[in-house]
Amino acid sequence: MNDHPIALTQPPAGYADWLAELKARIHRAQQRATLAVNRELVLLYWQIGQDILTRQAAQGWGAKVIERLAHDLRNAFPEMKGFSRANLMYMRAFAEAWPDEQIVQQAVGQLPWGHNLVLLTRLKQPEQRLAYAQAAIEQGWSRNVLNIHIETRLLERTGKAVTNFAERLPPPGSDLARESLKDPYLFDFLDVGKEADEREIESALVEHITHFLLELGAGFAFVGRQVLLDVGGDEFFIDLLFYHLKLRCYVVIELKTGKFKPEHLGQLGFYMTAVDKQIKHELDNATIGLLLCKSKNKVVAEYALGDKTQPMGIAEYKLVEALPENLKTNLPSIEQIERELQGRELQGDEA
DSSP: OOOSOOSSSOOOTTTHHHHHHHHHHHHHHHHHHHHHHHHHHHHHHHHHHHHHHHHHHHHHHOOOHHHHHHHHHHOTTTOOOOHHHHHHHHHHHHHHHHOOOOHHHTGGGSSSSHHHHHHHHHHOOHHHHHHHHHHHHTTTTOOHHHHHHHHTHHHHHHHHHHEEEHSSSSSSSSHHHHHHHHEEETTTOOOOOOTOHHHHHHHHHHEEEEHHHHHHHHTTTEEEEEEEETTTTTEEEEEEEEHHHHHHHHEEEEEEEOOOOTTHHHHHHHHHHHHHHHHHOOTTTTOEEEEEEEEEOOOHHHHHHHTOSEEEEEEEEEEEEEHHHHHHHHSOHHHHHHHHHHHHHHHHHOO
16 A cells, blocks of 8 residues: 555656646636636626616616616525616616627627726727727736726827838738837826936836836836947947837837937937847847837928838827826826736736
8 A cells, every 4th residue: 555645656657748738728618617607697787788778768667667676686686796776777888888789799798797897987989998898808907907098098099109110010010010009108107207307217117117018018028228239349228128029029119308309210220220230039020119209290200200211119208297187196006006917917827
């Protein structure tokens, strides 16, 4: 009889790989089951909302009927949450917002009910709601992160930087590169005054790199600040260097605290050339440059990019002093964002 604990016995060859495969399969099955339950619940809520709409329109039922329905459903299903009068009203509004059942089944039905309530209450246009719903599904945003991105109008800013990507990058990479940049960038998490110089802003961005990466968007990985380049014995320093995991290329970011000037692109292009020659791997794509400035004349920016052979983008940044008062007060604190990101990491570990 073997007295050794089972965990200490030597497993047979190939067991570890098989166990890892089984664990991954079980996790996938759990995720599919959770998604299926969620879809069924959201679809049920939509159907209840549709019934309420139909009966109110056909028979003239008022709000009192919803109160009674909430009472009767809670009595019939005491173990289920979600049958409050307020939630039934949300179901009605949800069905009114999405009259097409196919959209519910294929798009918003993939999101939890709490996410759908955020979309319903924070956004008025169906196109906006659908765009943020699809982004939340693709990026795996939690409800709090979805709230933050709606608050800061993330999708309305995405792809708005002035670039020459269409002319300098082959499709579909040019479209992906354009969608990877936004305008303006909101540096509301920085504790600096509006008169801060480039080095102060740069230092603050690195100090709060987690929040900076959240603002940059999915795919950006931080490489370094004031990255040294030795060119013919002369030393040069890149403000901020990133690598984009989806584009498979380095991204050079230069900060300018004043208004955009065409000559700024000369310096940026020089750094991009140096990165391509000294840092870029042969399998990497061409380096992309992003010039962040306090303000720009869009026409001047487009003209300045016209004769540039390297892929570049120009965008503005906004410090907290430049944001509207209602946006300042509603944005979450740095601590809240940190907690949210930590929660996402834990969820990723559990998945």
